[in-house]
Amino acid sequence: MMRSRLGLCVLGLLCLHSSVFGQDAAQDPTGVLIFCDDPSVERAAHSAVSKFNEGMSTGHNLALFQILSARKSENGADSVYSLRFTSRKSDCLAGSNKPWTDCDYLPHGRKEPFTCNATVYMTETEADTRQVDCRFENVIIPERASCLGCPQDIDENSEDLKVPISASISKYNTISNSTHLFSLNRVGYATRQVLAGFRFKLSFDMKKTVCAKAEHNDLSELCGHDEENLEFANCNSTVDLAPWRLEAPLAEVQCEAGSMPPTVLKRRPPGWSPLRNLEYNNPAITPSPSNPTAPPPPKAAKAKEESSEEDTKASKPSASPDAANNNPFHCPSKPWKPFNPISSAGPMKDPTEATPAVDGGFKDTDLIGA
Incomplete structure (x- = not known):
């Protein structure tokens, strides 16, 4: 009888543990969703793009295109932002002192944006990008492997x-x-x-x-x-x-x-x-x-100029500039600048x-x- 009651108690504790932690597992451990067009999110994304460009030695720097999603959590006095965004090549060469915010998108070459993920620690006055990765797919990343004899x-x-x-x-x-x-x-x-x-x-x-x-x-x-x-x-x-x-x-x-x-x-x-x-x-x-x-x-x-459009594979935006606001968190955000590719x-x-x-x-x- 004692063994039976003990077994029932253990089973009950396991069920309670599963219920509580099942609720926690359903929540994203990286924080709660916040608005993609929030000024603090934009500041975090700008910091991430700048941090990535610091590691570029050849080619063109990247410029922000759209913020796809953003989450926020707290870590002591810092707010931790977990971002997913897209970027495009800019017309500013890597290694230049010109900030990417003063550049325009490169109109020729790849038309699909690059997908990036970043973790940014922020206070009221500072933004510290701890991690940023951009998926270049088949594009050679110069700082990792140079292409001898390539244009x-x-x-x-x-x-x-x-x-x-x-x-x-x-x-x-x-x-x-x-x-x-x-x-x-x-x-x-x-x-x-x-x-x-x-x-x-x-x-x-x-x-x-x-x-x-x-x-x-x-x-x-x-x-x-x-x-x-x-x-x-x-x-x-x-x-x-x-x-x-x-x-x-x-x-x-x-x-x-x-x-x-x-x-x-x-x-x-x-x-x-x-x-x-x-x-x-x-x-x-x-x-x-x-x-x-x-x-x-x-x-x-x-x-000929093609109509400005966004990548349906990455962010799937609407043709209307204000259509992004239909999302509860205004995601994806509006493009940082219009992108007008050319083909010839x-x-x-x-x-x-x-x-x-x-x-x-x-x-x-x-x-x-x-």
Whole structure:
């Protein structure tokens, strides 16, 4: 009888224990859900993105896109925020002193945002990100494994672009049907790849100058933009360059009328000119006596802006900017900034894609024995 009563008591205690701890297990141990658009949550997310960018050494820094969920718990005097958010590549290069909040989203390349998780300890005045991870899926993370021989983004204001941009513009002026010379207006994006030499992929636009081809063989400091009769041309080019071989750069350009979309324009620094300090005379871009007026190159497909949309796989937002408020906790939050991706044909495709070698240019096989 005693054993039976003892067994019933143990069974009762086990049931009570299961009931109490079952309730606790049903609750998330990382805290209670809070609003995604709460100012404290936004401050925690900003701290997490900044912390992640501190570890970036190459490529582009990330910028916050949306906050997907947020939980809050207490740990002594600190409030602990557990966040899940998405981010996108910004147009600010890693290692720069420019804060990501002053950057815009990179309009080309990957369109889906990256999913990130973070734990941030916060007081009323400070935010301390203890852990932040972003899922890059198949994207190589430079600080963990560098990609030798892959195209690398370079700053659009880099002095290294003077020669390849000058070669591209000279090639265009040689083969175009325009009566006037064109000169650089703005640079969109640029990448550099190390093969047997350097391969540059560029996106830029130009303005018509006051210099007529009948009177000027090439651009000079006198060839200012014709502001009274504006005419633009935007181009994508691939330039192979090996300065140590004392060879002229080889440029392949595809151009069309009109300026570049505003989302990819970046202003060149004051005083920067591709006409200065040139070390090469490029015979490869001089028209031959038998064919002084070469036909224009095939036009690239016109870049078109896609409608701003959010990734349905990650955050599944609504098309309406205010639709996020239908969620009890306003999750996901509104995008930090509108994202307007661009897609185009030709060299403006993803810069990480391989580019066929031009005739007489560098090839991947040149690396053998180099």
